[in-house]
Amino acid sequence: MRSVIEARGLTKCFAGLTAVSDVSLSCERGVIHAVIGPNGAGKSTLINLLSGDLKPTSGKILIDGLDVTGSGSSQMSLLGVGRSYQRSNIYPSLTVAENCNIAVQSRFEISMRFLGAVSAYPEVEVGTKRVLERVGLESVVHKKVSQLSHGEQRQVEIALALATNPKVLLLDEPLAGMGAEESLRIVELLRSIRSEFAVILVEHDMDAVFALADTLTVMLNGQVIEAGVPQDIRSSARVQAAYLGEDFSD
Amino acid sequence: MNIIFKNALLAALLVMLILLPVFGERFYIQFVSKILIMIIFVSSLNLLVGFTGLVSLGHAAFFGSSGYVLALFSPIGTSMNLFVALLASVLCVGALGAVFGALVLRTKGIFFIMATLALGEMLFYFLHDTAFAGGSDGIYIHDRPGFNLFDWWQLDLSNVSHFYYLALILVCLVLMLIKRIMNSPFGRVISGIRVNEHRTKALGYHTYKFKLVCFVIASMIAAISGFLAAVQFGVVNPEMVGWHASGHALMMVILGGKGSILGPVLGTTTLMLVEEIFQVATKHWQLLTGIVVVLVALFFPNGLAGLNFPKKRSET
Amino acid sequence: MDAATVLIQAMNGIQYGLLLFLVASGLTLIFGIMGVINIAHGSFYMIGAYLAWSLMGWVGSFWIGLIVGVTVALLLGLVLEWLFIRFLYDRDHLQQVLVTYGLILIFSELRSMIWGDDVHSVPIPELLSGSIQLTENLAYPIYRLWLSGVCIVIAILMFLGIQHTRLGMMIRAGESDREMTKSLGINIGLVYRFIFALGVSLAAFSGMISAPISSVFPGMGSQVLIVSFVVVVIGGLGSIKGAMIAALLVGLIDTFGKVIHLDIFGVNIFPEMSGMSIFALMALILMLRPQGLFGREH
Numbered sequence: 089m090r091s092v093i094e095a096r097g098l099t100k101c102f103a104g105l106t107a108v109s110d111v112s113l114s115c116e117r118g119v120i121h122a123v124i125g126p127n128g129a130g131k132s133t134l135i136n137l138l139s140g141d142l143k144p145t146s147g148k149i150l151i152d153g154l155d156v157t158g159s160g161s162s163q164m165s166l167l168g169v170g171r172s173y174q175r176s177n178i179y180p181s182l183t184v185a186e187n188c189n190i191a192v193q194s195r196f197e198i199s200m201r202f203l204g205a206v207s208a209y210p211e212v213e214v215g216t217k218r219v220l221e222r223v224g225l226e227s228v229v230h231k232k233v234s235q236l237s238h239g240e241q242r243q244v245e246i247a248l249a250l251a252t253n254p255k256v257l258l259l260d261e262p263l264a265g266m267g268a269e270e271s272l273r274i275v276e277l278l279r280s281i282r283s284e285f286a287v288i289l290v291e292h293d294m295d296a297v298f299a300l301a302d303t304l305t306v307m308l309n310g311q312v313i314e315a316g317v318p319q320d321i322r323s324s325a326r327v328q329a330a331y332l333g334e335d336f337s338d
Numbered sequence: 339m340n341i342i343f344k345n346a347l348l349a350a351l352l353v354m355l356i357l358l359p360v361f362g363e364r365f366y367i368q369f370v371s372k373i374l375i376m377i378i379f380v381s382s383l384n385l386l387v388g389f390t391g392l393v394s395l396g397h398a399a400f401f402g403s404s405g406y407v408l409a410l411f412s413p414i415g416t417s418m419n420l421f422v423a424l425l426a427s428v429l430c431v432g433a434l435g436a437v438f439g440a441l442v443l444r445t446k447g448i449f450f451i452m453a454t455l456a457l458g459e460m461l462f463y464f465l466h467d468t469a470f471a472g473g474s475d476g477i478y479i480h481d482r483p484g485f486n487l488f489d490w491w492q493l494d495l496s497n498v499s500h501f502y503y504l505a506l507i508l509v510c511l512v513l514m515l516i517k518r519i520m521n522s523p524f525g526r527v528i529s530g531i532r533v534n535e536h537r538t539k540a541l542g543y544h545t546y547k548f549k550l551v552c553f554v555i556a557s558m559i560a561a562i563s564g565f566l567a568a569v570q571f572g573v574v575n576p577e578m579v580g581w582h583a584s585g586h587a588l589m590m591v592i593l594g595g596k597g598s599i600l601g602p603v604l605g606t607t608t609l610m611l612v613e614e615i616f617q618v619a620t621k622h623w624q625l626l627t628g629i630v631v632v633l634v635a636l637f638f639p640n641g642l643a644g645l646n647f648p649k650k651r652s653e654t
Numbered sequence: 655m656d657a658a659t660v661l662i663q664a665m666n667g668i669q670y671g672l673l674l675f676l677v678a679s680g681l682t683l684i685f686g687i688m689g690v691i692n693i694a695h696g697s698f699y700m701i702g703a704y705l706a707w708s709l710m711g712w713v714g715s716f717w718i719g720l721i722v723g724v725t726v727a728l729l730l731g732l733v734l735e736w737l738f739i740r741f742l743y744d745r746d747h748l749q750q751v752l753v754t755y756g757l758i759l760i761f762s763e764l765r766s767m768i769w770g771d772d773v774h775s776v777p778i779p780e781l782l783s784g785s786i787q788l789t790e791n792l793a794y795p796i797y798r799l800w801l802s803g804v805c806i807v808i809a810i811l812m813f814l815g816i817q818h819t820r821l822g823m824m825i826r827a828g829e830s831d832r833e834m835t836k837s838l839g840i841n842i843g844l845v846y847r848f849i850f851a852l853g854v855s856l857a858a859f860s861g862m863i864s865a866p867i868s869s870v871f872p873g874m875g876s877q878v879l880i881v882s883f884v885v886v887v888i889g890g891l892g893s894i895k896g897a898m899i900a901a902l903l904v905g906l907i908d909t910f911g912k913v914i915h916l917d918i919f920g921v922n923i924f925p926e927m928s929g930m931s932i933f934a935l936m937a938l939i940l941m942l943r944p945q946g947l948f949g950r951e952h
Contacts, residue, residue, distance in 0.1 A: 139540065165542035177540075179533040190530040193523050194542040200551065202524035209523060252541055393748045395693075441937055444944035448691045448747055449891065452883040453940060455693075459880045460933030467929050581876070585755045592752055622767055628759030635752035636741055 090153060091116050092286040093169070093256045098137055098147035100130075107133040109310040110147070115256070115286040115303075120278070122289045122301035126330060130310040131290045132174055135260045138288065139171040140164030151256070165194070170254030172245045174261045174290075180234040184225055187233055187244055188216040191251035219251040223277060239270035246274070250281070257285040263293045275299060298322075306330065348600075355506055359499040367498045368570075373610050374505040375566045378512050380590045380602035382559035385516060387588065388596030389525075390552050391532035392443075393451050395584050396458025397560060399438065402579030403461060404431045404561035405568030409477040410470075416481060420493060420504075423483040428561045435557025439550045455581050466576040476575030479568060495569050505566055512559055517599050519555070528552055532597075589631050595643025604642045658792045663909050669798050671905025672805035676860040677878055678885040678897045679812060680853035686891070688846050690742050691750050694757040696879025698854045702727060702861025703870045704765060707774045716779035720862055727858030731851030739850055740843065762872070771872050776865040801863055808856075809898060816894055881908075884936045890949020900947060904932045 091114035100108040108130040115121040123131050136142040138149060140161040148157045151167050159167065179187045189206055192215035193199050206212055220226050223243045228236060233244055246262060262278075263271045275296050278287070282300075291297050297304070304321045306314040308330045314321060321327055359367050379401050386392040407427040412418055442453040465471040485493040495501045519525050527548050530538040539545050568574045577583065594605020612630065616623035638644065681695050702723060709719030738757070742750045778797045785793035816822030861874070868874075885904050889896030911931035939946065 141540065161540040162542050162544055165540055171540065173537075177534065177537045179530060179537070181533055182529055186526060186529065189523075189526045190538065191541050193526065198523045199527050199543065199548070200524055202519045202522045202551075202555070204523075205518070205521045206523055206526060207521075212523065248537070248541065387748065393751060395751065441940045444940055445887070448685060449887060449944075449946075451691060451747060451751060452887050453936070456880060456884050456887060456933060456936055460930055460937075463929035463933070464927070467927070581880070585758075588748075589752060589755070592748065596748070622763045624759045625763035625767075628756045628763065631756035631759065632738065632753050635749045635756065636738065639745070639749050 091150075092152060093138065093288070094150040094153075095134075095138060096148040096150070098134065098149070099145050100133055100137055100142060101145045106310050108137060108144075111305075111307070111310075111312050113288075113305050113312075113315065115288055117255070117286050118283050119302045120282055120287040120289055120300045122291060122297045122304045123307060124291070124294075124297055124304060125307035125313075128309075129307040131307055132260055133310075134307070135171065135258050135288070135290055138164075138256075139169055139258050165252055165254075168253075168255035169258060170249035170252045170256065171258035172249045172260060172262055174264055176241045176245050178233055178241065178244050178248060181232060183230050183232055184220065184236070184244060184247075185216055185229045188219055188247055188251050191248045192216050192219065195253055215251060219247050222250060222281070223247045224273065239266050239273075242266060242270070242274070246277070255286060257287045259287065259289045259291070261290055261292060263291055263296055271296060352510075359502050364498055367502050369614070371498070371502045371505050371570060373607055374502075374509045375563050375570065376587075376590070376606045376610060377509050377603050378563035378566070379560055380587050380594070380606045381512055381516055381599075382556045382563065383584075383587045384591050384594075384596060384602045385519070385552065385556045385559065387591050388598070388601065389520060389532060390528050390549060391535075392549065392553070393588075394442075394454040395451050395581055395588065396438070396442075396454035396456070397556070397587060398581065398583035399458040399461045399579045400431050400435055400557040400560035401564035401567070401583060401587075402465075402574065402576070403434055404428070404564030405574035405578055406465065406471060406477070407431065407561075408483070408565055408568050409479050409574045412479055412481060412483070414480060418481075418483040420483040420485040420495070424562070424565055427565045428558045431561035431564070432554050432558040435554045436550070439553035439557070443546055443549050443553060455584070458579060458581055458584060461579050462576050462581075465579060472575075474576060476573055476578075478573050480572075482569050482572070501566075501570060508562055508566065512562065513599060513603075515559075520599070524548070524551070589627075589634075592639070593631075593634055593641050595641030598643045601641060601643040608642060658789055659913070661788070662792065662794060663913055664906065665794060665798070665802075667906035667909035668902060669802045669805075669905070670909055671902035672802050672809070673860055673864055674878075674881060674885055674905055675809060675898050675901035676805055677857050678882040678889070678901055679809075679894060680856040681882050682886055682889075682891070682894065682897050683856075684850060684853045687849055688739075688743060690739060690850075691747055692739075692754050692853070693751055693879060694754040694761065695853070695857055695882065696875035696877070697758050697761040698727065698730075698857035698875075699861035699864075699878045700765065700872075700875030701730075701761060702858030703776075703865040703874060704769050704774075704861075705858065706862040706865040707776050707870045708769065710776055716776075716866075720859075723862050724855050724859050727855040728851050730858075731854030732847055734854070735847045735850040740846065743846070758875070762875070765872065774870040776870060778866040795867075797866060801867070804863065812894060881932065884932050886946075887936055888939050888946060890946025893946070893948035896946055896948030903935070907931050907935055 094114035096112050098108055098111045099106065111134055113121065113123075123134060125131055133142065137144050140159050140163060143158060148155055150156065151169065156164070156167055179190070189212055193209070193212045196209070196211055198209055198212070220229060223246055225240065225243055225247060228240060233241060236244065242262060242264070246259070249257060249259070262274055266274065271293060278300055289297070289300065298318055301318055303317055304315065305312055306321060306324070306327050313326050313330060314324045355370070358370060383394065383397045386394050386397065404427040407430045408423055411423070411426060438457050442450055442457060445453050466474055471477065482495040484495055487493070493500055493504070495504065520529070527538065527543055530543070531545050531548060535545055564578065567578070590605040590609050591602060592605070593609050594601035594603065613623065613627055616626045620626070634641070677695065677699055681692065684690055684692050684695075705723040705726060706716075706719055709722055710716060713719055713722065734757070738753055742753060778795070782797040782800050784796050786796060786799070787793050881904065885897060885900045888903065889898075889900030908931060911928035
């Protein structure tokens with residue numbers, strides 16, 4: 089199967105410091121590809137490169153085989169890359185529905201219309217309803233996001249990414265700060281939608297990673313030290329060494 | 339506050355406003371007309387400051403230049419058709435808004451504030467220093483535009499009641515327009531830009547484009563108020579584009595409570611009444627205004643709307 | 655225009671630019687360190703000029719007046735920071751603009767109550783009242799040379815401070831991060847109060863030394879404020895070097911704009927448009943480099 093998103097030799101330097109060095113990976117539809125590694129390994133930077141939030145110093149990004157290197161975040165989104173952020177990056181003072189409206193209507197040519205009400209556009213209403221049902225937020229549609237629990241806010245974060253109907257889903261620590269029960273719900277959610285997307289998942293929760301991932305890339309100091317299927321990663325000596333001191337037994 | 343109660347209050351207010359010319363004295367009709375004009379201007383600024391998060395200190399450029407368009411295009415000796423004149427002003431100012439907006443929206447935050455102020459002042463010096471715009475004295479508008487309905491009814495804007503009703507109708511239309519804008523898909527994106535521009539970009543929006551459209555709309559609404567002000571006073575001068583006019587409107591935005599449709603109504607009315615009282619009390623009334631502004635900005639940053647309708651407040 | 659006129663205008667332009675630098679750098683300093691946009695900055699310039707005028711009358715000496723005036727401005731800055739500005743550090747720009755705009759109204763009205771609304775002039779101090787003969791029939795006033803010299807000395811001190819202190823490092827980074835300042839292990843409240851007062855006295859000082867060469871009038875505060883904004887936008891945020899180069903550029907363009915005659919179809923456009931030349935430059939910069947000549951992407 090052809091990969092939906094592919095990175096070739098991605099490198100990012102900040103003022104002399106190389107945060108991501110020569111990273112290559114690819115992901116196909118229906119596959120969850122996890123990127124793991126200790127703090128400061130460059131995982132978030134990698135996600136930011138793939139989403140267009142940062143521009144790579146060198147290397148290439150391909151979507152459906154097309155070179156899209158250098159596209160900004162809004163172009164990347166329109167090319168079918170949806171993402172969630174490690175720290176919730178949503179609209180706290182707007183309601184859950186309004187949050188999703190903004191994301192849903194980005195896929196229709198109606199955002200410049202300023203006379204009709206949003207409710208007059210069924211595509212936005214339907215899309216919003218669908219995505220909220222998916223992530224399980226139907227009961228808080230008209231609440232302000234700032235009044236939600238942390239877990240619910242993380243769900244809104246994922247809802248925004250899903251609402252843009254992406255081909256690729258970049259998830260930057262979707263479980264960060266979540267309780268066990270909430271985590272389980274998100275894992276279930278990801279499992280239920282995995283067939284529709286190419287998912288690149290950065291996550292520290294190893295139980296979740298090994299429960300979900302089809303393939304893995306392990307990063308250390310900006311470089312890829314190992315890549316492969318979960319069984320290989322688990323038995324890799326280099327990965328064991330990188331995670332020295334951390335609980336890495338299953 | 340109960341929504342029914344609020345609507346009843348608004349309806350009562352509207353009835354009182356409609357009846358004012360029947361019972362009110364000339365002075366009060368003119369004074370309320372001035373407030374109505376200012377409400378349009380402050381609402382247009384609120385669209386930028388309160389709804390989009392763009393703090394402009396040069397918005398009076400559009401208020402004043404609209405009057406200049408009227409003054410420069412008015413033929414001497416005859417009265418122009420009101421709607422043609424108004425449309426001409428709004429369109430010309432919209433074009434100016436597009437040029438200014440395209441420049442200043444390339445900056446953010448404090449730079450945006452400085453750039454809007456500087457561009458507004460550029461217009462001030464342009465009108466102040468050039469002969470065709472009448473220099474510091476400005477231009478008089480001798481023949482106010484009017485409107486003739488099949489030779490059956492004549493709208494005469496030198497008549498205070500006629501002018502008052504025109505201003506009242508335009509205020510209602512503008513407030514309804516802004517309400518519609520904020521409930522529209524465009525309004526959603528604008529709210530998104532205010533709350534979190536970064537995420538809005540990441541959702542696929544070219545935010546610059548949306549801010550520019552909003553800037554142009556705001557400048558065109560400001561043009562409506564500038565047009566009315568020029569007609570009411572019968573004169574335009576460079577002070578009308580000056581940055582103190584912008585600062586004055588900004589005070590009203592925050593006094594009323596930014597980011598609510600009725601905030602500008604509340605803020606404008608309150609400040610203009612208060613200033614009227616100050617002016618009667620002392621020659622140095624600006625001192626008192628200054629103190630009020632400082633205290634409001636320091637202690638009631640959500641304005642009067644924030645005090646009265648804590649639950650309706652859209653922003654905190 | 656002959657060479658001598660060009661030279662004199664260039665010197666006037668540089669002198670004006672240096673003065674603008676003093677005002678604009680205070681603005682950048684206050685924003686760069688504390689994250690506060692202070693639109694009342696021009697009022698302090700105006701207050702300085704009026705102080706110079708009345709102190710000359712009271713104490714008779716420009717020099718004693720200068721010392722007293724700067725001290726007064728420093729105290730004013732400390733009091734204002736304590737009363738108002740310290741509440742603004744964590745607030746958004748809109749509230750900062752409004753509080754400082756309110757201060758403009760207050761100062762403008764106080765000025766009217768104390769000093770009236772008339773235009774005044776301040777005599778050039780005896781010591782610097784002569785001129786230097788450049789050519790046979792061209793002379794340049796010593797006072798303007800002295801003024802430029804003072805500005806250059808202050809600018810050098812500022813550059814040294816910014817290059818060699820940790821606080822200066824923050825300004826160069828364009829940061830206004832209270833956490834970071836705290837991590838430097840200094841009493842942040844006191845540092846901020848002092849820096850604000852320093853900015854105020856810098857503006858007042860500029861107003862005082864410019865009083866003898868330009869008249870003292872009510873609108874001088876907003877005039878200098880607006881030109882300073884143009885300087886900051888052109889120079890770029892957090893860059894003292896940018897502020898310096900932009901100030902000189904603006905000073906020269908403004909000065910030459912007023913003397914160059916450019917006829918287009920027999921209409922002399924420059925004297926009419928001279929007030930706009932610096933804004934045109936700003937518009938050009940916004941088009942080509944919106945972050946300013948020396949600013950980072952923002």
